[in-house]
Amino acid sequence: MIRTFIALPLEASIQTRLSELGQTVPGARCVPAEQIHLTIRFIGEVEGTLFRTIKEALAQVSAAPICLSIRGVGHFPPRGNPRVLWAGVEPAAAVIGLRQHINRVLTTIGIPPEERKYHPHVTIARLHDTPLRRVTDFLTGNSLLQSSAFTIDAFALFSSTLSAKGAVHRLEALYPLSGSA
Template sequence: MYRLFVAIDLPSDIIARLQGLCGGVPGARWVQPEQMHLTLRFIGEVDGGIFQDIKEGLGSIKAPAFSLQVKGLGFFPPRKTPRVLWAGIAPVEQVSGLRNRIENRLIGMGLEPEGRKYSPHITLARLHDTPLARLGRFLAGNSLFATEPFLVSEVHLYSSQLTAKGAFHTIEASYSLQAG
């Protein structure tokens, strides 16, 4: 079985900027730099035959390259106990359009649609018993966080292996986006 997802990798300078945020929040389990990415579609577990179909099928998606910026911070779920601290992106339209192409291709191949609304973000930390006041101060202190824009020219199909030491991600295939 393969546990799959499709994602955009972040340039190393963007990851370094995000890493600079990782501290000062009690109860936060910070994401390792090599696991920072922008998930477009979590696929889940599939067998080897479906894995090959997905790997080939995603290659038929045509989409333009685009510029993206990491901008803003927040947490999930809103209005409930915070569980995930995230960085947002701007603009959202190109990412959502690409994600919809991927989603439609996967549905066309017989996979179930993703059940929840897509909310593009980069997970920075998983939160456990984090005091809301401390999280609020962290968010207020970093409210103007934004990186320089960067070019998104490819997406990747990843497999993820869960271990006692955390998840290990492996690129299974890469797909180029067309130059604008």
């Protein structure tokens, strides 16, 4: 079985900046820079034949490059004990549109859309018993976070292996965004 997801790779400078930001929260396990991405769709465990079918089907996606910027921070879950710190992206509508297109393609090969609401974000740290005051301080101190605009010109299929130190992602295929919106 192959644990699979689709994501937007980010520029190295954005990855580094967000990873360093995650390191500012005591008790947080920050995401290493090379692992930072914007998840479009988590698929989960699939067997090898379906994985190859997914890989081929995603080549049918035609979409224009997306101009984004990182904006703001937050945490999941929105209520209760925070477990994940994230950075937001703007405009979210462009990412949601690409996700909808990818979901339509995946549906044609028998993979139904995810049921839960999608909120485009970049995970920067995972929390375990981090005092709420530290999380609140992080959110307050970084509420105005904003990067310069950057262009995403491809999306990717990744496999993911879970380990004691967290997930390790491997790029399986890269799909250019060169079509029209």
